Amino acid sequence: MTTALHDKFARLGLESLYSEEACRELEAEFASIRALKKEHNAILLAHNYQRPEIFEVADFVGDSLELARRAVDVESDAIIFCGVHFMAETAKILNPSRKVILPNLNAGCSLAEAADAEAVVARAEELRRTYPDLAIVSYVNTTAAVKAVTDVCVTSGNAVRIVNSLPNSAVLFIPYKNLAAYVQENTSKKIIPWEGDCYVHHQMKPSDILDVKKNFPDAKIMAHPECRTDVLGIADAVLSTAGMIRYAKESPATEFIVVTECGLSDRLLMEVPEKKFYKSCNLCRYMKMITLADTKRSLQRMAPEITLPADIIEKASGSILRMLELSA
Numbered sequence: 551m552t553t554a555l556h557d558k559f560a561r562l563g564l565e566s567l568y569s570e571e572a573c574r575e576l577e578a579e580f581a582s583i584r585a586l587k588k589e590h591n592a593i594l595l596a597h598n599y600q601r602p603e604i605f606e607v608a609d610f611v612g613d614s615l616e617l618a619r620r621a622v623d624v625e626s627d628a629i630i631f632c633g634v635h636f637m638a639e640t641a642k643i644l645n646p647s648r649k650v651i652l653p654n655l656n657a658g659c660s661l662a663e664a665a666d667a668e669a670v671v672a673r674a675e676e677l678r679r680t681y682p683d684l685a686i687v688s689y690v691n692t693t694a695a696v697k698a699v700t701d702v703c704v705t706s707g708n709a710v711r712i713v714n715s716l717p718n719s720a721v722l723f724i725p726y727k728n729l730a731a732y733v734q735e736n737t738s739k740k741i742i743p744w745e746g747d748c749y750v751h752h753q754m755k756p757s758d759i760l761d762v763k764k765n766f767p768d769a770k771i772m773a774h775p776e777c778r779t780d781v782l783g784i785a786d787a788v789l790s791t792a793g794m795i796r797y798a799k800e801s802p803a804t805e806f807i808v809v810t811e812c813g814l815s816d817r818l819l820m821e822v823p824e825k826k827f828y829k830s831c832n833l834c835r836y837m838k839m840i841t842l843a844d845t846k847r848s849l850q851r852m853a854p855e856i857t858l859p860a861d862i863i864e865k866a867s868g869s870i871l872r873m874l875e876l877s878a
């Protein structure tokens with residue numbers, strides 16, 4: 551007998567990844583996870599790049615900005631964060647009295663690793679000799695320590711708007727050169743990039759996307775602003791992960807090529823089942839470190855917990871709250 555979950559995944563074209571047997575086991579795991587969440591008064595937040603089975607047990611799924619906004623309002627005792635380390639840190643900074651659990655502490659991010667707080671402060675001091683009103687703007691894909699030395703944080707969904715709203719004429723943009731280049735194209739301010747890379751988006755090339763487009767000429771290309779400038783140049787829309795879901799729902803188009811981490815294609819299939827999505831994507835090994843088994847284990851143990859020094863929480867919250875105010 552087929553399960554409701556298998557029927558659902560089959561309708562989404564995911565049956566080769568989720569056999570009937572696997573779906574039966576997953577449904578039993580979902581029941582235990584839901585019971586554990588209730589027992590520990592925990593809420594499960596998940597990023598759009600997580601696995602389909604994580605979406606099924608999440609209380610809220612979103613992009614970095616939506617997850618930060620949701621974290622502020624959490625009243626449950628604990629947040630189980632299915633995403634990467636800097637996102638769980640952001641939740642802790644915004645709601646420090648809650649216990650924040652990241653099911654696998656190794657789930658990092660190549661961008662967050664690219665900038666360290668001391669180097670950022672030193673570079674800003676050097677640049678202020680030439681640009682006295684320089685602002686330090688950090689993508690949320692940074693460590694809490696970097697956020698603590700930052701004037702304002704941004705996400706992919708609000709970077710251009712926030713940079714344009716600042717009174718400063720020059721910006722040190724941490725930690726990603728591709729996102730800095732995208733912001734530079736959309737502002738008259740001087741943007742000085744940091745040389746970090748998202749290894750997932752930086753590998754994507756126009757030729758790979760155009761190969762997919764040859765087979766689906768009517769499909770709209772949706773690309774994440776973390777992609778290279780030449781990739782953004784051939785995109786019909788440049789959007790955050792949540793922006794892609796909204797665009798796919800609202801656009802009259804019925805076919806889309808998804809240029810970002812592959813988890814978003816699964817999320818689009820689940821959120822907009824009436825339309826077609828073609829992958830021109832890469833997997834993020836960090837996002838995929840979070841498994842359902844780890845999630846269940848973390849709820850059983852209520853660990854591993856994200857902890858941060860009080861002074862870092864206080865300083866970092868300033869730059870994130872400023873972002874939330876400016877993008878309200």
Ligand code: 13P
Nearest residue numbers: 613614615705706790791
């Ligand atoms: P979003 O804010 O668009 O979800 O992006 C987060 C991220 O890590 C992209 O690689």
Ligand code: SF4
Nearest residue numbers: 659660661748750834
């Ligand atoms: Fe970091 Fe890139 Fe993975 Fe996003 S996709 S978490 S930016 S390594």
